Amino acid sequence: MPLIEWTPALVLGIKSIDDQHRQLVESFNALRQKQDVGQGCAAEDLVERLKTFAAEHFHIEEGYMQAFGYPDAAAHLREHEDFLAAVARFESACAEGSANADGVLGFLETWIGGHLAGADRRLGRYLEDYLR
Numbered sequence: 533m534p535l536i537e538w539t540p541a542l543v544l545g546i547k548s549i550d551d552q553h554r555q556l557v558e559s560f561n562a563l564r565q566k567q568d569v570g571q572g573c574a575a576e577d578l579v580e581r582l583k584t585f586a587a588e589h590f591h592i593e594e595g596y597m598q599a600f601g602y603p604d605a606a607a608h609l610r611e612h613e614d615f616l617a618a619v620a621r622f623e624s625a626c627a628e629g630s631a632n633a634d635g636v637l638g639f640l641e642t643w644i645g646g647h648l649a650g651a652d653r654r655l656g657r658y659l660e661d662y663l664r
């Protein structure tokens with residue numbers, strides 16, 4: 533499965549968030565590469581890194597939403613929950629030795645591209661006035 537490429541479509545233009553998104557993409561790609569050689573489930577450190585990093589990063593975005601009264605926060609938070617739930621599903625799939633782990637990574641790949649280019653760019657446009 534292809535890795536996520538860092539493209540202009542994923543850039544918000546707010547450096548602190550963009551830097552975190554690049555790290556999120558890198559963390560995902562590292563796990564993806566392990567999965568491609570059948571070692572995704574063995575890479576517990578990478579799963580942990582992805583989970584911890586995503587949770588910290590979401591928390592920062594959610595702090596901005598709260599601080600600046602972002603009107604679409606509830607829907608955005610639900611997307612973040614979907615991501616964390618999928619990482620938990622990946623761990624469960626691995627624990628069960630199920631073949632679903634690959635499908636979950638496919639979901640996460642689609643999620644990252646869609647969320648960064650969609651919900652996060654909308655948030656970025658809203659935050660422009662406050663953070664630039």
Ligand SMILES: [Fe+2]
Nearest residue numbers: 593647651652
């Ligand atoms: Fe987000």
